[in-house]
Amino acid sequence: MLVLVLLALGSTVVLAEGRPLSATLTGAAEVPGPGDLDGSGTATITLNQGQGEVCFEITVSGILLPATGAHIHAAPAGIAGPVVVPLTPPDASGTSSGCVTGVDPDLIKAIRQNPSDYYANVHNADFPGGAVRGQLSK
Known part of the structure; x- marks a missing residue:
């Protein structure tokens, strides 16, 4: 019985950690900016704390491609902050994904x-x- 309870608890933790965050990317949100006002996109970030892993899917359009960089930075809206997680930049199709x-x-x-x-x-x-830039949200 105890083993079943622990397995159930373990599954709950994995599901909670695997919930995705999202960001709507715009050129107007870039700081200092503006960025590319024609640009837009989305980023979905999935955090796996137990594995020390950050997975992502990025889609952008209206900007020159391929992109040269993509990152998660630490800073609230309106402030530029340091890179904390490097991501694979979108290719010529405007997409990238990975962990x-x-x-x-x-x-x-x-x-x-x-x-x-x-x-x-x-x-x-x-x-x-x-x-383009966008704050992460649940």
């Missing part, structure tokens, strides 16, 4: 608890400081 391993579990916990204190952004040759 970053070896991410500090404490950082993953902080992002999960306060997603609006973090943002995703995508850089390109026209906007090396950032073409």
Whole structure:
């Protein structure tokens, strides 16, 4: 009986950690900005604290592609912050996806608890400081 309870609890933890966060990416949100005002996109970020893993799917349009960089940064809206998780930038089709391993579990916990204190952004040759950006949200 105890084993079944522990298995059930373990499954609950994995599901809770695997809940995705999202961001709506726009050029107007870039700081300092603006970024590419024609650009838009979405980012879905899935945090797996127990595995030290951050998985992502990014789709962008209206910007010069392929992108040159994509990241999760630490900063609330209106402030530029440091890169905390590097992501694979979108290719010529405007998409990228994958998982970053070896991410500090404490950082993953902080992002999960306060997603609006973090943002995703995508850089390109026209906007090396950032073409589109969006705060993470639950």
